[in-house]
Amino acid sequence: MATRKSQCVKPLSNVEYGGLIGVIVACIASLTAVLIALVVVACRTLRNRYRTGRGGQTLRKIFATHLDVYALCLLLECAVEAVGGILSIRWLGVDVAVQCSRICVIQGALKSFGMSGVQMYTLAIAAHTFLVIVAQWKPPKGFRLPVSVVFSALLYRATFFAIVALASKQRDAPPGPSIFEPTPLWCTISDEYRWFRVTMVYVWVGANTVISNVLYLVLFLYIRGNLVIDPNCIWRMRLRRAPPPTVRLDNECSMSCLSLKMLA
Numbered sequence: 580m581a582t583r584k585s586q587c588v589k590p591l592s593n594v595e596y597g598g599l600i601g602v603i604v605a606c607i608a609s610l611t612a613v614l615i616a617l618v619v620v621a622c623r624t625l626r627n628r629y630r631t632g633r634g635g636q637t638l639r640k641i642f643a644t645h646l647d648v649y650a651l652c653l654l655l656e657c658a659v660e661a662v663g664g665i666l667s668i669r670w671l672g673v674d675v676a677v678q679c680s681r682i683c684v685i686q687g688a689l690k691s692f693g694m695s696g697v698q699m700y701t702l703a704i705a706a707h708t709f710l711v712i713v714a715q716w717k718p719p720k721g722f723r724l725p726v727s728v729v730f731s732a733l734l735y736r737a738t739f740f741a742i743v744a745l746a747s748k749q750r751d752a753p754p755g756p757s758i759f760e761p762t763p764l765w766c767t768i769s770d771e772y773r774w775f776r777v778t779m780v781y782v783w784v785g786a787n788t789v790i791s792n793v794l795y796l797v798l799f800l801y802i803r804g805n806l807v808i809d810p811n812c813i814w815r816m817r818l819r820r821a822p823p824p825t826v827r828l829d830n831e832c833s834m835s836c837l838s839l840k841m842l843a
Contacts, residue, residue, distance in 0.1 A: 587678060587679035587760060587761065588676055588677075588678050588679075588761070589676055589677040589678075589761040589762065589763055590674075590675065590676040591670065591675050591676055591677070591763070591764075595763050595764060596671070596675065598764060599667055599670065599671065599764050599765075600671070602664055602667060602764060602765070603664065603665060603667050603668055603671075605664070606660075606661045606662075606663075606664030606665045606667075607661075607665060609657060609660075609661040609664075610658055610661035610662065610665065613654050613655075613657050613658045613661065614658070616654055617654060620651075624641050642722065644718070645707060645718050645722065645724060645725040646704060646707060646708075648722065648725035648726070648729065649700050649703045649704050649707065649725060649728070650700075650704065652696070652700045652729055652732075653696075653697065653700040653701060653704070655696075656693050656696030656697045656699075656700060657693070657697055658693075659689055659692060659693035659696065660689065660690055660693025660694050660696075660697060661693075662689055662693075663685075663686050663687075663688075663689030663690035663693055663765075664690065664765065666682055666685065666686040666689070666765075667686070667764065667765050669682045670764075670765075676761075677761035677762065677763070677764070677765065677766060678761060679759075679760060679761065679766075682766075683759055683760070683761060683766035684758070684759050684766070686759070686765055686766045687758070687759025687760075687765075687766040687767050687768060688740070688759065690765065690766075690767060691767065691768055691776075691779050691780055692736055692740075694780055694784070695736060695779055695780050695783045696732060696736070698780075698783035698784050698786070698787040699732045699783055699787075700732070701787050701791060702783070702786060702787040702790060702791055703728055705787075705790065705791040705794045705795060706790070706794065708794075708798070709794040709795075709797070709798060712798060712801070712802070713797065713798065713801055713808055713810070713813055714810055714813050715810040736779065739775060739778060739779050742775075743758055743772055743775045744758070746772075747772075758771075758772055758775070768780070797816075800818075804819075805818060805819060805820075806818055806819075807819060
């Protein structure tokens, strides 16, 4: 059985050292891309803050649709996860090992929080797109629904963090190292709290992978014309062998072209 010391210190081999450098570079690139996207959005928001109307200047909304809210939250969650990965720079120091420490706790919390958030909002975008296109659902004009989704996602993760922190204290163990421990490349939820790892991360990774793929596959067939769906009851589906003649939207794009983009 592994000792507490061996669980809290994971020396890096030469291969793992090189792999960790690759992970850090990828996280830096991801964070840079997110920041560039946020800067572009912020600049366009400031530029379009006011638009000229008949009665003068009219305040223009920052969020036009529910998808805008989900997309922004997705970018922020990607940034959180990327920051957690960048903290692995600490393990490239003199000891060349991933160790239990305050940095380990922060990294484990950021990565688990960000990873689950990315899955949640990716799933929300897939479900929203499916309902709007296939079920011809018209989202309400207000933003109560996306705000409720964002609040629920935050509350879900905060609740599990609170539960596992209380469970750690009841076991008379230090809350940091017992919850988050080193893996070969970074810190993550320890084996002592497998249930926390499953409910916090794995459930959402699995749900997003399965449900999003199914929804986008149905969208692909629906837009292409191979699948006929009753908008009043989306469970009523009928496959047809060949789609109707291709409808060309412009000189370069057609319905078939759009259906392929759903799988991109």
